[in-house]
Amino acid sequence: MEEHGRTTYRISEAARELGISVEWLRKGETRGFFPPALRDRNGHRYYTEEDMERMRNRPTSRRTRESARESPGGGAGSGGLETASE
Numbered sequence: 001m002e003e004h005g006r007t008t009y010r011i012s013e014a015a016r017e018l019g020i021s022v023e024w025l026r027k028g029e030t031r032g033f034f035p036p037a038l039r040d041r042n043g044h045r046y047y048t049e050e051d052m053e054r055m056r057n058r059p060t061s062r063r064t065r066e067s068a069r070e071s072p073g074g075g076a077g078s079g080g081l082e083t084a085s086e
Helices: 011-018 022-031 049-057 060-068
Strands: 004-009 045-048
Touching: 004 011, 011 022, 011 045, 011 049, 045 049, 045 060
Parallel strands: none
Antiparallel strands: 004 045
């Protein structure tokens, strides 16, 4: 979508581009993981290219947890998985 010569994305387009669900994008915005969306007169969210870049470069907690598990020495047990100690 073009708005004043700038590319903008509707929430469904932004979610698809980021590889996440619309619900997670809304919840992530509410929780402060993502920048607040701009709104049109009808209250529909839209995101600028700058917003998209910030969201692409923002590590999500899910990605952070997965990379910690995959990294060598990421946990106490073998394969980076935590084990209970007594």
